[in-house]
Structure formats: structure tokens, C-alpha cells
Amino acid sequence: MNRRQFLLLATAGTLGSALGVSALMKHATAATPQCLYSASDNPAGGHFLTRLEISSGTLGSQAVPVRGHAVLPLADGRVLMFGRRPAFECVAVDFAKSGGVTPIQATAGRHFDGHGCLSADGGALFTTESAYDEKRGVLGIRDRKTFQHLGEYDTHGLDPHDVHLMPDGKTLVVANGGIEQHPDFGRRKLNLDTMQPSLVYLDAATGKKIDEYRLPDHQLSIRHLLVTPGGDVGAALQYEGDLHRQQPASLVAWQHRGGGLELLGINTQAITPFSGYMADLAFDPGRNILAVTSPRGNHVSFWGVAEQRFLHATPLPEPSGIAFLPEQQVFRVSDATGSLHTLASNRQQASASLLRQFPDQLWDNHLVIT
Template identity: 70%
Template sequence: MNRRQFLLLATAGTFGAALGVNTLMKRAAGTPVEADTNLTHLYSASDNPHGGHFLTRLDMASGQLQSCAVPMRGHAVLPLANDTALLFGRRPAFECAVVEFLPSPLEGRREQRLGAGLGVRGIPATAGRHFNGHGCLSSASDVLFTTENAYDEKRGVLGIRDSQTFQHLGEYDTYGLDPHDVQLMPDGKTLVVANGGIEQHPDFGRRKLNLDTMQPSLVYIDAQTGKKIDEYRLPDHHLSIRHLIATADGSVGVALQYEGDLYRQQPASLVAWQSHGGELQLLDISAADVALFNGYMADLAYDPQQQILAVSSPRGNHTSFWSTRERRFLHAHSLPEPSGIAFLPQQQQFLVSDATGGIHRFPSTLQPAPASLLHQFPDKRWDNHLVIA
């Protein structure tokens, strides 16, 4: 891939806007800028109004916004070492992209024009496979696992690659169709995989081929051997298990997408929780409330202190909050296609991006509380995930 084909788009206007985001966030939290040392970069895939695809990084210390053009629409982001990040292609994708950013500018610099130092490297899918949007590193960070579809064989796999060279080393079966998200559990030995259960083939684009017989599953796999440790399913086989969050105590939150007929009935819930060592359970919600989300949940973030799970619903135009302690829905707030969510533990806040370029701040509370618009980036259409690293 020719590195010169990809340009970093950074303007004084967007830099000033990002600096405003940073300053507002600190002031709103009551945290001095110089004391907030744990916040570094915020990453997300994004599109522009003209259909261009980017990986965007916001330097939360200096406020500089950097956007790098990539050859495919991105989904999840995995920050790596040395100012690089891996952008996973949105399914069905035959390429992922490793983006090399330049180091953050010195304090006080208002603009940094970049180009020569920026690089993009493509990672091609292996023959007969396509990427499904997510991946994670091993406990030693030397191995990269990627969710993939072996489409002609009608099975899901985890691709295994060297995390430095990205050389393909092998693969594990995911014991189900359509693996979407994968996370490493806190024991450093176990992978948890969200098998969406949907048959797909690149000849049919994003068409779903087996909705009547789909069988989603949550599967735990030994990261060293690929052996299945355990498997969990929900009563409604139309609830596709899509996105995950693994907490420090070994619990797992699940965002679901309903593939049944919403005109006939609403799903019982769209969020599930599995306490460490327990069963996978749907969180309680009324039929009227679950209808707010139009059958579709996306990104998750978790506040372990309050035991609040935040989940975005871009198709429902709401951000939702759930109590994992009480196993129930708390409240929801209207936003235009909310996409990614990240939790800031020092500020006890959730950051939520949306498809119109907005970044919002929500306090982590059991009771409804208004959001604050930190800024509106007019040329950004944020994708489904936010990552802080």
C-alpha cells in the first residue's frame, strides 16, 4: 500500500474544537487539566459527508484531532504501541488497516500539519475468510486474534496473527456462526466470543441467509489451545449476540440485535449480563421501553463502582443505562444515532459519540441526568465504537 496515498486531515478549526472538548470535559468534571494524567487518546472510526473512511484520534491532553484516510469502512479500533492503532474492517471486510500516527504535539502548539510521517498498512484476510469487525490481543500482546467468517465452510473462526508482523499463524474455531466481538478475559487465559449466529457470504453482501434457523451463542475458548470451555445461549434464537464488554471481576455484558419481526413482537430485552461463574441472563425492561431501541444495540461501557452498564442504540436514537446490580433497565436519553461509548472512571462520566459528529458527556447515575454536548464536529460521522488508550 502506498503511504503517500493517505493524508492526515487536520485543520485549525477542528483543532480548536477538539481543544474545547478537552477543556470543557475537565471543567465539567471539576478536574484540573494538569491533574488529569490518565487520559491520553480517544479513537474511533469515522466517515465524512462525502463517504470517505477514516481512523480518527483525539489527543485528550493537547486537544489535537487527527484523521487518517483508510481504504475501507472501519468498525472497532485496537490501539497498539508507538502511536499506532489497528482499525478492523466492517463486515464483510477483506482488509484491516494499521495506522501510524505522529506523536502528540508539544504542549501549547495550536496546530500540527502532518503527512510525511503518517503511514497506513493493510492487513489482508486469508483465502476464504473475511473480517467481522473486531479483535483483541493475547495477555502478552504478542498474538492478535481477529473474528472472521469462513464463508464457504459456513463456520466462524478466530484468525491468529503475530501482533508485530501480522503474519497469519493459524486459526481457532468459534463453535458457531458469525463471530463478531471477541474479548480477553481478566484471567489472561480465556477468550469470550460473541457468535452472532447469522450465516453470511460475500457474494450476498450483508444479506442474512439463515434467520429462521440462526443460533447465536456466547462461547468461552482457551486462548492457548482453542478448546471450547463453555457455551451459553439465550431462549430467543433471534437475539443475535453482537458486542461484549468483559469487566475486571470476570463478568460479561452483552449488546444484542433482534432479527425477528418487530412488527409482530418486541424482544424481551436487548441487553444481557453474565456475572462471573453465573448464567447469561437478559436484563429486565418493559415492552414500552425496549421498543425505544428499534431492536438494535451497539457499543457498551461499564462503571464498576456504580455497576451501571451504558449501551448505545443508533437505530433507536437512544443511549441506555442499566443496573447490573439490580439486573434491570434504568433510563434512556435521546440522541441522534448514538454510536460509541467510553467510560472515564476519574470523572465518573460516559462519553458518547453520534452519527452527526457530536461528542456528549453523561454522568454515571442511577437516576436520569441530562447530557452535555461537548462539541459538534461538522465533518465527522462517528462509527459504533469509542476507545480510550
């Protein structure tokens, strides 16, 4: 693998969100995305990669052999869907070809952990994976066109879940969740007393570790990440301690560029409804508001990153994917009941508005718009 292949230009897999067709027509601009994509299930337990054509309102779902998590549209028109951990398969779907599903198999002794991103030139694909018998996390490296396995980088931690490209175009940031799992035990967590989550920065050209950050509570698993154009990083956390004994100090962390990884402030009464679980993130840079979904807590939470504290929360049933739309100054949110909502970017409490509902689409934790 040569150095040029792994120079990176921009963050891949930008999170997006869903729009109802009537709202789309009302607010349509040249910058309005044409399609949204999400992994989904149906009430019968089938797995799909779903696409909503925004201009027409046409909803199409391609059946896939694995439950999906994050999705990543490619420049050639295909869409990657990463298998939900622990998965031995991801898929590439070509909606232009009926039944155009290409499987991507994990290499021996590895399983996929749900996320991935592209290299600078779009030629290489990085995927979060676990070398489960070796008890270590890795980033798999594949050719983006053929998905041929080229190699891997060590993530210097267990359970790498999310990975993003930093704006410098040369650095990868990885969320090591810290949880040991093995496919012989399904999704059972094997090391909760000794887990060590970390936020690790890697040189994208060589895999060399540049830096590493940890939180004061080793049972706060670092799961999903958000990277701003300025190089700040937000992290959604999941608490693996005993909620009946105590609540975590926070469930959201923020790292200003060049600074430490800091928990955002919140009191016990406010954090209790989130049930120790945060999922997806989106950021309004104009107001410095971070929005984070809590599907187990049935709320979307809002945080002020300048003040480093919790602002308020809006109730929603099992909110999943979320994204900020700068043209409209709103957040869009999907939920596990098949609904799509809009939420104003506001420092005060505001209600969600239902945009559209698809009862047979049980959205997973992420949405992407193109």
C-alpha cells in the same frame, strides 16, 4: 504455535471515549488519556481512522481504504482499525508517519468481522472472522508485529463479531452473532429463521472450547461485549425477528462470573423505542450501572446489573461509542452526527451535555482512549 505465545494477561482494546477540550482542561489529571481514536466516515463517504489529541484539541484523520469498526492501539504506537464486516482488509495506521497505512489482508475464504484483541505478551493478534464457504466462525491468529497469519481457532458458531480476553489471562470470550452471510450477497442475512447465536469461551493457548451459553430467543444476535475486572460479561443484542409482530424480551444480557447468561428485565413499552438494536457498552462498577447505546433508537439506555433490570434512557441522535470515565464518574458518548457528549452515571433520568462537535466526523460504534 507454542503455548507461551498464547498466554494472555489482560483485556485488549479497552473502550474509551471522547472529551471536549475545554472539559479536558477543567478535569485534567495524571490519569487523563492523551488521545482518543475512532473509525469514522465523512459526509462524502470517505473512510478514516481519526485521532483527537486531547491536550491540544488537534483532530487528525488518516484516510483508509476500508470502512472501519473497532480500533485497537498497539504498544509500538500504531493503531489497528478492523474492517466493518464483511471486510477483506484491516489496516494499521502510524500517525507519526504521514500516510503510514499498513494493510492486513484476510486469508483465502475468510473475511473480517469487525473486532480483535491481543495475546498476553502482546505478540499475537486475534481477529474475528468468517469462513464463509464453510459456514463457520473462526478467530484468526497473527503475529502482532508483522501481521503474518499463524493459524486460527474455531469459534463454534457463525458470525463471530466481538472477542475479549478474560481477567484470568487464559480465556477468550467470543460473541457468535449467529447470522450466516456470504460476500456474494453483501450484508444480506441468509439464515434468520435458523440462526443460533452463542457466547463461547475458548482456551487461549489451545483454542479448545471451555463453555457455551445461549439465550432463549434464537433471533437475539449477540453482538458487542464488555468484560469487567471481576470477570462479569455484558452483551449488547440485536433482534433479527419481526418487530411489527413482537418486541424482544430484552436487548441487553449480563453474565455474573460463574453464572448463566441472563436477559436484563424491561417492559414492552420501554423497549420499543430502541428499534431492536443495541451497539456499544460501558460500565460503572461503583454504581453497578451498565450504559448501552442504541443508534437506531436514538437513545442511550441505563441498566442496573444488580437488580437485572432497565433503569431509564436518555435521548441522543444516533449514539455510537460509549465509555465510563471513573475519575469524573461520567459516561462519554459519540454519535453519528459528529458530536461528543457527556452523561452522568445516575440511576435517575438525566440530560446529555454536548462537549464538542465535528460536523465532518461521522463516528462509528466504538471509541478508544489511551
